[in-house]
Amino acid sequence: MSRLSHPLVQVAAALALTAGWVAVFFGGGALPVIPTYEELGVVLTVVVSGVAVLGASFLLAWGAETAEKDVPRAFAIAVLAVLAVAPEYAVDALYAWNAGSGGATTAACADLSAAAVEAGETQLARACHDANLAVANMTGANRILIGIGWAGIAVFTVWRAAKTHDSAVRDREGWLSDAVTLDRAIATEVAFLFAATVWAFFVPLGGGIDALDTFLLVGLYVTYIGIIIRGDVDAEEEHVGVPNYFQQWSLPWRPMVVLTLFAYSGTMIFTAVEPFAHGLETIGVENGIPEFFMIQWIAPLASESPELIVVVVLVNKARSTAGFNALISSKLNQWTLLIGTLSVVFSLAYGQYGVLPFDQKQAAEIWITAAQSYFALAILVNFEISVREALTIFVLFISQVLLEFIIIRDIVALPLTSYELLLVYAAAYALLGTALFVIRREALKEMLGLAADAGRTALGREPVHPEYAD
Template sequence: MSRLSHPLAQVAAALALTVGWVGAVATGANLGTVPTVVVSGVAVLGASFLLAWGAETAEKDVPRAFAIAVLAVLAVAPEYAVDALYAWNAGAGGATTAACADLSASAIEAGQTELARACHDANLAVANMTGANRILIGIGWAGIAVFTVWRAAKTGDSAVTNRGGFLRDAVTLDRDIATEITFLFLATVWAFLVPLGGGIDIIDTLVLVGLYVVYIGIIIRGDVEASEEHVGVPHYFQQWSLPWRPLVVLGLFAYSGVMIFTAVEPFAHGLEEIGLQNGIPEFFMIQWIAPLASESPELIVVVVLVNKARSTAGFNALISSKLNQWTLLIGTLSVVFSLAYGQYGVLPFDSKQAAEIWITAAQSYFALAVLVNFEISVREALAIFVLFISQVIIEFLLIREAIALPVDSEQLLLLYAAVYTVVGTALFVARRRALRRMIGLAADAGRTAIGRDPVHQEFAD
């Protein structure tokens, strides 16, 4: 083994990618917009490799699902920070549902007063959250599925099934992922109800955060699986004895988490500034460009896993990220809002953001209908991507008044939500046996976690 290929040399190379950002933060240097984007973006890349290696190494000592759940939380931590900032500003400015209802949409959009700006920030919190969730599925799930099939020719990934017919090759998922999919399904069903309350309130917090707590309680009690054959850095660290191995994992998690948390916000903010300087509307930047930047660590981590023919772990990470964003992220917004407001309050949003939540829930519903049989074909991945990207492009053109349609942007969202829901329901009906199997597997995981025997043995194989 050459010095350059030694696992520690690879770790040193990843650390080197973060040095520029560490130096910039330590000295407080003002790099300027473009250099900040470059330096922070390179740091995110390096930290993502460290995070992936930490999660893979951790599988030696903890259930893989739990290690991936930790990875997912760290990778999307910047998204939480961005959303929390807008929710805090909304609460600090007194943006209650009653106060915002008394203002016109134009006044809120223009931020004419401090209260109007607070109401605008409340809408931005929802927009950023829904944008991040739709990107994770529309680009993350779809893109990684296609990438996995494409890379299978070189990686020999056993999870990829080659089928005859146009774009019918598929990625097969491990049935152990049934727990994540089931809890995401429950959170998605609840999300359809959120707009009916006129804001995100304590009930949403209790239900969504409660779902995530129960999910973590189940997976943390799972068995440590016979480890997959790792290579490179994870394999090297897994040979270390206790207590050094878990200390390395904690170190990798801590360092990469700090790097990602501190570097992604300036990276996203720099991209926003570049976009605004080129005439892209603020709302569009907050909903799509900032979340795309904040989701980049997660996507990089999954690409690393897929390149190692670990597509199952990669999809586990993506689904776990979607689950914690669709539960913890939504559920904690009202908590942050209330803390800033100084008393209990409901995070308000307008009818446009209600439509954004509905289309986000509907997209999740459709994507889960695709995954309910534990596989996703290239054809299905492209359908998810095309529906996502076409809506974004059409809405952007509507906002810029580049096209004329018989519907406005809000009605467009509702139209797409209806398409997602109808097609998703048709898939669930056609795959009702797969749905029953998925719920049965998740129920057995829950029973096992509390020390009871599984009852759905027919789904074990």
């Protein structure tokens, strides 16, 4: 092993990528030669914070892989997913807090016109606008995770398989039929995500995100964590590079390394992504892109970057199964914790219990997001995703975003409004998903059976579906 390829040298290189951000964020202003990130300007802030996110993502991936030596892989990946999407929570929580502190109740916002809310003419109107932004940012993040994350990583995995020889990639005859197969142990995550998705269709019917949504969605995630943390430690998969090096360390040093990597990378991601996303928003708005569009699509794309980088790292190690587990776990915690905690943050800012309101357009955004999730789960229910299926997910996602941008900017006259466009796509996703579930009903039954057995095993009971065991 050359000195430059030594694992500690690789860790030092990743730390070096975060050094600039550490200097300006934590040391800026302490010395005259070190500016704060506000003094850097928008472009330099985007560069410095973006590079720090890249370095932190490597550290986070190494920490999660090292942790698999001592805890169930699913739990290590769940921790990774929470840390990777922490910036998304922070951005959404900020908008929910502003909505609550401004008194944006469902009744108060209903009395305002859509134009007044959009323009933020008064403090109350701005608070109602922030409530809508909280939902828009959340739905945008969830759709990006599937439309770009799931789809892009599937295609990237198949493409890289020629060099990585990833055993999870299946060469099949037919046009774009090569597929990535998933570990059947992911059935637990898929089942809980399916339950959360079904509930999400009913959220808009309540007029806002309320305590019932919090109880059910957060409850689902807590139950999920309770099941996977009781799983067995899987030490069979051989790691290479930095994780392999740290896994050779003895107790208690190995867990201390894992906790340090998690804490440092989490701090970097949490502090750097918001300025990174905000800088991109500013650049976009200055170039004529509407604020709402930037907050729904560009800001979440920036905040989702850590987990996408982590998954690319895993795929390059021929660990696509772990990569997809991370993506699905990220989707699950965003679709449960992220939605469920918005009402809590809103109520804390409001000073009493309250319901986070949203307008008719955001109701449609929730429906299309739930429908996209429903369709994507119908694809994954047989534990594989082909290149053709991945491209279908991407084309449906990107075409809707582009068409909505055309409508918002009035570039070309289209015979429907932005709201109607969302409903059309939601219906298309729902119909396609239902058709796939009917065709793959045996796979759905198997997936639910595997998830049920995981729950029974966590409670110390014997599985009742031995026919689904590997």
